[in-house]
Amino acid sequence: MQSTDRRSFLSTSAAGVVGCVVGAGNSNLAAVADDAPLANAPFRTSEHDAIWDLHCHFSGVTGDTVEQRAAKLLEYADRMYVQRLIFFMGWPWSYTPEPAEFRRQNDQVLGVLQRWPDRLLGFAYLNASFPDESLAEIERCIQNGPMVGVKLWVGRRCNTEDVDPLIRRCGELNALVFQHTYLKITGNLPGESTPQDLAELAARNSKVPLICGHCGADWTLGIRAVRQFPNVSVGISGSDPTAGFVEMAVRELGAERVLYGSDIGGRSFASQLAKVYGADITDAQRTLILGGNLRRMLKPIMDSKGMQQ
Amino acid sequence: MIIDVNVYLSRWPFRRLPHDTPDSLVRKLRFHGVEQAWAGSFDGLLHKDIANVNSRLVADCKQHGEGLLVPVGAVNPTLPDWQDDLRRCHEVHQMRAIRIHPNYHGYSLDSALCDELFQAAQDRRLIVQLVLAMEDVRVQHPLMRVAVVDTAPLAALVNKFPRLPLVIMNNSAAVRTGQASELAKVGNTFFELSHFESVGGLENWVKEVPVERILFGSYFPFFNLEAALLKFQESQLGGFATTTIQAGNAKDLVFDLHSQESP
């Protein structure tokens, strides 16, 4: 490239950046203005996409309180046109919370739900190692509170029958059940469920909608593990944006069983939304995955609580 | 305009990827405003006949995309006479860059082999693209578990070859922003953004690392191309940082090498 090309290129591109480091050599680059528009973002989500995010945490941003953190996360959500965000677990979180600890974390979520009732939804964080206290937490947060589902993480593998009373109660309340699943070739945590564990749970509770969180991360296996169980949907959040994930899920499960979620703030909206926007699927399928399915699944419980979609 | 410095041709060994044929790949890149893509070959990971891998790569780049695809050769310094692979990349194929995968080829960044390779690349004024990982180690094939490149020796390596243009690729969290800004100070080190994660991840990098050291890379077709593109919607950078990351820095990188050759 000729130096004149380079100069003319720079003169057309020179514009502002706020808060970025400009320094290591290359003095040409220092000539910047502060008022540049957001240029050259070549592919964008749209405000018409009605995106609902299944899977959000208070991580990845700074803030002394979860309210401060949620406010920052909502700024990013606004940029991406994510309408509604489902939060679960507090800050800091813990792998195997005692009942007092999961109650504390749920209280944090209840606090942000009160502050942003039109933007945020909440799932109650439970630990299946404490079935009785978890059942009581379902009553407190869902039956008598504003939450619309539960999150089961790595407290105990979900193939145990001790989980069944929790699942049945969620079924009665039309509350969604989100179970984290992973298939790590490097080894799962002691209480960490696989999609195969969830398949066992789904077989015993075939009337209750279950969500296979992360789809095992090794989605080529996770999709197969839950394929036979029509009450299981897969959440695509929290893994690298590996191409082909959503295509395989739609092919094997149908678009109605595939749910967009991000797992922010450890992950970005960008990488997780890209799985849906980058997939070779129809617009109708994309609409379902980005939020249509979640709205359909949440409608009964939201209606019963008088919540608007 | 976008220059994507991280694209692969040929086949990922463990599954077919959407857009893993050159025509389809080019069509999608072009549709999303990518005008130049630096392409390596998945074959460079496991094939031993690297010379043939690179010849096929060059032929594919010539045949498809009308100049959009720029071949980046594979070099594996554990193979006999790898020096001639490097020579062909430079002299025969006129490449500006090579792409290395030390974890798939079984050498560390503090090995004598790595030293030799970096020296030879620096002598030829080639850009070295150092790929830290190809996939999440937690979901690898059980017979093909490959660790992320150990980046502990990276600081010493960059100190030894401060002029060598080094692009750190597929960097999830092996090199964090603090270490990256140190590497940018001592060396001619660049960071490709395909694996920048956490909410507002790109914005966080731009706050801590000189903006002219960040390059647009998608890791397409292994990753959805949209992942890299949408980072520019999620992070608020402003026009200058956006254009310089999306194309200007990569242009300058090649230009600077060129101007060194003919002062």
Ligand SMILES: [Zn+2]
């Ligand atoms: Zn999560």
